[in-house]
Amino acid sequence: MHVLLVEDSVRLRDSLTDGLQRSGYGIDAAADGEQALRYARHNDYDIIILDLMLPKVDGLTVLKELRAAEDPTHILILTARDSVDDRVEGLRLGADDYLTKPFAFEELVARLEALTRRSYRQKNPRITVGPLEIDTSARLVHCQGDELTMTRREYALLEYLAFRAGDIVSRRQIEDHLYGENNFPMSNAVDRLVCAIRRKLETVTDQKLLATRRGLGYMLQEPTS
Numbered sequence: 001m002h003v004l005l006v007e008d009s010v011r012l013r014d015s016l017t018d019g020l021q022r023s024g025y026g027i028d029a030a031a032d033g034e035q036a037l038r039y040a041r042h043n044d045y046d047i048i049i050l051d052l053m054l055p056k057v058d059g060l061t062v063l064k065e066l067r068a069a070e071d072p073t074h075i076l077i078l079t080a081r082d083s084v085d086d087r088v089e090g091l092r093l094g095a096d097d098y099l100t101k102p103f104a105f106e107e108l109v110a111r112l113e114a115l116t117r118r119s120y121r122q123k124n125p126r127i128t129v130g131p132l133e134i135d136t137s138a139r140l141v142h143c144q145g146d147e148l149t150m151t152r153r154e155y156a157l158l159e160y161l162a163f164r165a166g167d168i169v170s171r172r173q174i175e176d177h178l179y180g181e182n183n184f185p186m187s188n189a190v191d192r193l194v195c196a197i198r199r200k201l202e203t204v205t206d207q208k209l210l211a212t213r214r215g216l217g218y219m220l221q222e223p224t225s
Contacts, residue, residue, distance in 0.1 A: 001024075001025050001047065002044065002045050002046050002177040003020060003027050003028070003047050004027075004029075004030065004036065004040060004047075004048045005029045006035075006036040006050045006059070006062070007049070008055055013031065016049070019105055023152075024152050025112070026176065026178045026179050028045075032055045033056050033057025033058060037057065037066075040073070041069075044073075044176065047076060047116065048076070049108075050063065050075055050076065052077060052090070053079065053080070053081070063075060064093055064094075074096040074097075074118065074119055075094065076099060077090045077095045078103070080100065081100070096115060097111050097114075099111060113125070113136055116136075120164070125137040127162040127165070129165045129209060130222050131143050131144040131205050131207060134158065139159075141158060143201055143205055144205050146204045150200070151196075153178060154193055154196055154197050154200075157190075157193050157194070158197055161219070162220055165220045165221065166222070167219060168219045170216065171218075173217070174218070175189075190218075194218055198210050
């Protein structure tokens with residue numbers, strides 16, 4: 001999933017960027033409110049992780065401006081400001097969740113997973129497409145009862161396609177969601193990931209689940225009879 005992390009602490013920003021990338025998220029990181037607004041206006045994100053005490057433009061102002069512009073991106077406030085009044089104000093201004101520092105990284109990831117499911121109107125952490133089942137909480141993939149071992153990138157792509165099952169997803173959309181704005185994958189990186197996933201699916205089923213739409217993109221689909 002494509003996440004914008006807005007955090008002025010270099011140490012925490014770098015730590016979260018590394019941890020979230022290892023968890024399969026495409027991350028863009030902003031150090032202040034001005035940069036955050038610039039990123040948000042030019043990119044599509046699944047979630048924005050937003051600190052409140054930011055230089056140049058504070059987090060609440062960022063939140064207000066995004067909601068005034070009718071930006072629907074889910075926003076998780078991550079801040080040391082932990083009073084009830086602070087939480088209420090953030091939520092009433094349009095934040096979708098609120099997590100106070102210090103926090104457990106595992107809880108942050110769980111909240112991101114929940115917000116991602118909400119983005120795709122998917123309450124169940126298990127996504128089923130034909131014989132394929134993806135457990136988005138455990139990050140496990142099964143097909144016809146067999147567990148498939150996926151690399152971090154392979155899982156991230158398959159999960160993204162599963163959330164959008166039945167829709168064609170372009171190469172550019174995949175690159176944005178897997179790598180972020182400031183990472184530049186090799187030109188054939190997406191093709192290689194798709195081929196690797198397809199090979200693993202073909203070891204357990206002859207049903208065509210992952211389709212290529214030439215010139216358009218890729219689609220995870222229910223098998224045809």
